[in-house]
Amino acid sequence: SQQGEEDPQALSIQEGENATMNCSYKTSINNLQWYRQNSGRGLVHLILIRSNEREKHSGRLRVTLDTSKKSSSLLITASRAADTASYFCAPYPGGYQKVTFGTGTKLQVIP
Amino acid sequence: EPEVTQTPSHQVTQMGQEVILRCVPISNHLYFYWYRQILGQKVEFLVSFYNNEISEKSEIFDDQFSVERPDGSNFTLKIRSTKLEDSAMYFCASRYGTDTQYFGPGTRLTVL
Numbered sequence: 447s448q449q450g451e452e453d454p455q456a457l458s459i460q461e462g463e464n465a466t467m468n469c470s471y472k473t474s475i476n477n478l479q480w481y482r483q484n485s486g487r488g489l490v491h492l493i494l495i496r497s498n499e500r501e502k503h504s505g506r507l508r509v510t511l512d513t514s515k516k517s518s519s520l521l522i523t524a525s526r527a528a529d530t531a532s533y534f535c536a537p538y539p540g541g542y543q544k545v546t547f548g549t550g551t552k553l554q555v556i557p
Numbered sequence: 558e559p560e561v562t563q564t565p566s567h568q569v570t571q572m573g574q575e576v577i578l579r580c581v582p583i584s585n586h587l588y589f590y591w592y593r594q595i596l597g598q599k600v601e602f603l604v605s606f607y608n609n610e611i612s613e614k615s616e617i618f619d620d621q622f623s624v625e626r627p628d629g630s631n632f633t634l635k636i637r638s639t640k641l642e643d644s645a646m647y648f649c650a651s652r653y654g655t656d657t658q659y660f661g662p663g664t665r666l667t668v669l
Contacts, residue, residue, distance in 0.1 A: 476655050477655060479657060479658065481660075483600075486646070487662070487663070488648065488660055488661065488662040488663045489600065489648060489650075489660040490660075491657050491658075491659060491660070494656070494657050534600070536658070538655070538658070540655060542588050542605055542607040542612040542613070543605070543613070544590055544602050544605050544613065544658075545658050546602055547599055547600040547601075548599065549599050550599070
């Protein structure tokens with residue numbers, strides 16, 4: 447299975463702190479995508495990093511990718527209460543294949 | 558920004574009834590997917606669709622399920638005879654090439 451496994455399963459931080467979530471996967475990828483899901487809502491795409499990229503930024507998000515270790519990390523800087531959600535990494539193998547989801551990291555940002 | 562849309566947002570049905578969940582993928586996308594998420598559980602893949610045929614399906618996607626792209630814009634998931642355990646949030650997704658896979662907001666299906 448190409449699903450990502452996120453770590454930690456849960457993370458609780460104070461508003462303004464940084465949050466780091468990690469992802470590991472098993473086989474080769476074309477790219478890796480990160481998604482956010484607020485409770486009971488849809489999956490919002492955050493950022494995509496390609497296999498030939500090592501780091502990517504988008505606003506307060508920073509994603510790294512280490513294909514040799516088959517791992518990725520998502521850093522949210524200066525967190526806000528509105529960042530409270532579950533975060534998923536989704537390794538994408540290529541072609542028509544789907545992204546698959548692990549259990550995610552549940553982030554709670556305390557105001 | 559283009560988005561995937563889904564209707565209805567919430568569907569309530571009686572056990573044994575047929576339901577059709579509708580999705581409008583992003584217009585130039587080529588790959589289409591259905592996923593579901595039972596309350597409190599992870600998002601599970603159901604089926605992928607490319608070039609007017611199913612390219613992959615999971616064990617969940619049995620004979621009670623079918624997909625169709627009837628008119629080049631809509632993408633539907635039909636459940637022929639719903640069961641209580643089909644109650645879940647159903648997500649449609651689409652993608653162009655190797656780019657981002659975009660998800661719709663979901664349809665919450667409640668089977669009574």
